[in-house]
Amino acid sequence: MKICFFIWGLRAAGAERVLSFLANDWSAGGRRVVVLTMEDEGKAPFYHLGRAIEVRPLNLLGESHNLLSGLVNNLRRLRSIRKAIREEQPDVLIAFIDKANILAVLASRGLGIPVIISERTDPSRRSLGWRWGLLRDLAYPRADTVVFQSQAVLEWFPAGVRRKGVVIPNPVPPPPPIQGGDPGNASPHRLVAIGRLFPVKGFDLLLRAFALIRERAPGWTLEIWGEGPERKALEAQVLSLGLSGCIRLPGLTEDPYAVLRGADLFVMSSRAEGFPNALAEAMACGLPVVCTDFGGAAREIILDGVNGRLVPPEDPSALAEALVDLMSDPAGRARLSARAAEVVQRFSGERVLALWEDAIQQARGRKVAAGGIACPM
DSSP states (O other), X not given: OEXXXXXXXOOXXXXXXXXXXXXXXXXXXXXXXXXEESSOTTXXXXXOOOXXXXXXXXXXXXXOOSHXXXXXXXXXXXXXXXXXXXXXXXXXXXEEXXXXXXXHHHHHXXXXXXXXXXXXXXXXXXXXXXXXXXXXXXXXXXXXXXXXXXXXXXXXXXXXXXXXXXXXXXXXXXXXXXXXXXXXXXXXXXXXXXXXXXXXXXXXHHHHHHHHHGGGSTTOEEEEEOOSTTHHHHHHHHHHTTOTTTEEEEEOOSOHHHHHHTOSEEEEOOSOOSSOHHHXXXXXXXXXXXXXXXXXXXXXXXXXXXXXXXXXXXXXHHHHHHHHHHHTOHHHHHHHHHHHTTHHHHTOHHHHHHHHXXXXXXXXXXXXXXXXXXOOO
């Protein structure tokens, strides 16, 4: 079987990580795997891909400065994507992320190739804009299978999309063995966040929350790991809040487990997410977590008060109170920690791969359950 992925690019983000997991497993099992990207040649994938996997950049990232140039660019993109799909002739095409999903469906019409698209966020909380929204309404019902990361997101879509939907969470692998280079817990009071420095991650809210509790949580520091266009704004906010002595933005990490193993508490302040890998990895390491109720799979990952704490989104005061409660309560942190690592069994790689196999069979016309397989609990 030949599987062709289509995605905007292979940067350091959650969808790209899941694509790499699937591509490597399927390639190792003897399937031919090709990854089509919109990126230019010469840009290496952030996550490792096996040698047998072909990455084919299509050089389609030209900017659109107005409505007309946007239309011209997207028509050019559709022609190029369709040409690449026709040349590859895969047994199944799998697209990741909303805009790539739309382009994949439209570009492959009439080619007779089964198409799976994968929604990676919560569209009820993150608008595509009216133009892309209309295209999504047109394209999604025409996919053969639609993969969602949570039941909540599947149920947001109309019946014509839900009928083709399956719910497949992200895989949560067990943490790798501790290496000699792991720092361990360098500080007994270390709060950590990991994510791209984008507005949707809500790090501006996290900084405001930390400012509210600084005097009530002496000795605690905050590290926000990641990179993105919000760096300068966040650094300016740290200075304006007078937090430069206790907050760091160290940049990207290629070893999140080493970062997490050196922490006492993990926080996710996102405004919207699908199924965040950073949250699941923190829990896999046994960290107590405080997380905004970001929609998507939030309530399918976290059982509030059992394996983590959920707080309302866009509410720095509520986030601050939940953080300071756990900062001042070692026993409470230990109680949440004891249940957090169960995510490794609930969302194991084996279970996730089995669900993806069902999705492929459904797209190719085999009879399997559809309409929303419950997220493994």
